[in-house]
Amino acid sequence: MRILFVGDVFGSAGRRIVREHLPHVIAERGADLVIINAENAAGGFGVTPAIADDLFNLGAHVLTTGNHVWDKREIIEYMQSEGEDSHERPRRLIRPANFVAGTPGYGFYEGELPDGQTYAVINLQGRVFMGASEDPFRTADALLDRLRARVIVVDLHAEATSEKVAMGWYLDGRVTAVVGTHTHVPTADDRVLPGGTAYQTDVGMSGPYDSVIGVEKELVLQRFLTGMPGKFEAAKGDPRMAATLIECDGRTGRAISTQRLLLGE
Numbered sequence: 300m301r302i303l304f305v306g307d308v309f310g311s312a313g314r315r316i317v318r319e320h321l322p323h324v325i326a327e328r329g330a331d332l333v334i335i336n337a338e339n340a341a342g343g344f345g346v347t348p349a350i351a352d353d354l355f356n357l358g359a360h361v362l363t364t365g366n367h368v369w370d371k372r373e374i375i376e377y378m379q380s381e382g383e384d385s386h387e388r389p390r391r392l393i394r395p396a397n398f399v400a401g402t403p404g405y406g407f408y409e410g411e412l413p414d415g416q417t418y419a420v421i422n423l424q425g426r427v428f429m430g431a432s433e434d435p436f437r438t439a440d441a442l443l444d445r446l447r448a449r450v451i452v453v454d455l456h457a458e459a460t461s462e463k464v465a466m467g468w469y470l471d472g473r474v475t476a477v478v479g480t481h482t483h484v485p486t487a488d489d490r491v492l493p494g495g496t497a498y499q500t501d502v503g504m505s506g507p508y509d510s511v512i513g514v515e516k517e518l519v520l521q522r523f524l525t526g527m528p529g530k531f532e533a534a535k536g537d538p539r540m541a542a543t544l545i546e547c548d549g550r551t552g553r554a555i556s557t558q559r560l561l562l563g564e
C-alpha cells in the first residue's frame with residue numbers, strides 16, 4: 300500500500316502546483332491513500348469549503364490542518380456539518396486532536412478505501428513555540444486505544460524539530476508514519492525507524508519558494524527590520540509541491556520505505 304502525504308499547500312501558487320503535479324504523481328507512483336495538509340491553502344491563511352472541495356476533487360482522501368485552521372471562519376460551520384461517524388468530505392477535513400475540549404471538528408478520521416483497506420489519520424499539534432493545546436503524546440495514546448485500523452498516519456503540526464523527533468520515537472512501531480508539517484521547510488531526515496514507522500520531521504510547503512515560508516519576502520523582511528505591523532501576502536514565485544511517499548504493508552501497517560519529493564514547474 301502506498302500513501303502520499305502532501306505538505307502545507309500555501310495560497311494560489313500552492314494550489315496551482317498541486318493541481319499540476321498531484322494527478323500524475325498519484326498515477327505514476329500508485330498512491331492508494333492521499334493526505335494533504337490544507338491549513339494555508341486559502342491565501343496562506345486557513346482553508347475555505349470551496350478550496351477543500353478542490354483538494355478532494357484532485358484525489359485527497361483526508362485533509363489535515365494546524366494552527367491556521369480557523370483563519371477562514373466559514374470552515375467552522377463546514378467542519379461542524381457532519382457527525383463523528385460520517386465519511387462525507389467535511390468529516391474528512393480534520394484539525395489537531397489535542398486542541399482543547401469543545402473545539403469544533405475532529406482530530407482524527409478512520410476510513411476505508413474502495414478495495415476494503417482500512418486506514419486512519421491523526422492530526423496533532425506541538426506545544427513548543429506554538430499556541431496552547433493538550434499534551435500531543437497522551438492524546439496520541441488515547442486515540443490509538445480506540446482506532447481499529449492498522450494503517451495509521453500521524454501529521455504532527457509543530458515548530459520544534461526536537462518535539463517532532465521525540466514523537467517519532469514515541470510512536471515507533473505503533474503507527475505507519477509520523478510526518479511533520481508547519482515549518483514549511485522540507486527536512487532530509489526521512490527514514491523508517493526500527494519499529495516500522497516512517498518518519499520525517501517536515502514534509503515541507505507546497506507553495507511559492509521565492510518567499511519567506513510562503514509570504515512575500517519583502518513584507519517579512521520589513522517586519523524583521525522595523526518591527527512594525529503590516530499585512531502579509533502570499534508570494535507567487537517558484538512554486539513547488541513537497542510530498543512524501545510511504546510504502547507500507549496494508550495488513551500490519553508497518554512502513555517499508557519512505558521517499559520525499561519536491562516538484563517544481
Ligand SMILES: [Fe+2]
Nearest residue numbers: 307338339481
Ligand atoms: Fe503551514
Ligand SMILES: [Fe+2]
Nearest residue numbers: 365366367481
Ligand atoms: Fe502551521
